[in-house]
Structures are given as structure tokens and as C-alpha cells.
Amino acid sequence: MDKANFTISERNDDGMKTTYVATTKAGKKYSCYVTGTFSVTGRVVSDALCSASGQPAGTSGGGASGGTCNALLKAAGRC
Numbered sequence: 001m002d003k004a005n006f007t008i009s010e011r012n013d014d015g016m017k018t019t020y021v022a023t024t025k026a027g028k029k030y031s032c033y034v035t036g037t038f039s040v041t042g043r044v045v046s047d048a049l050c051s052a053s054g055q056p057a058g059t060s061g062g063g064a065s066g067g068t069c070n071a072l073l074k075a076a077g078r079c
Contacts, residue, residue, distance in 0.1 A: 006023060047078070
């Protein structure tokens, strides 16, 4: 999803995990998080995992990947 189509708010850095809210131009809100690690090869950050606000991660969309696809993942071509 192009970064011009959403805004990030309520960002909270907690060690190796960052949580935030992504709000689309249409007003839909998604609770998201990324995790990260450090290794000898450098810093590694996971893909963002998002769900519609108020729903457990991975349950907001259904779809081809067994119910783990949501609108942000679909827009990113991840499912």
C-alpha cells in the first residue's frame, strides 16, 4: 500500500516490538505491529502484522491464506 494512502498514529516502541495504528484515507483503522532483531548480519525487521481495530491479528479479512489476510496485506500483494 502506498504510504500516501494511510497515516500512522499511537506509535509505541517497546524493546524489539513497535505497535501503532494505521488509518486509511477512507477512515478504516488497523492495529499493527512489527518486531525486530539484531544479529551478526545486522538489523532485521518483520513485515507489519495488522488487523482491523478491535479484532485479533489476522482475522479481519478471510481470503486465500486461511483467514489471515486483511485489507492491508491484500493491498501489499501478500495474500
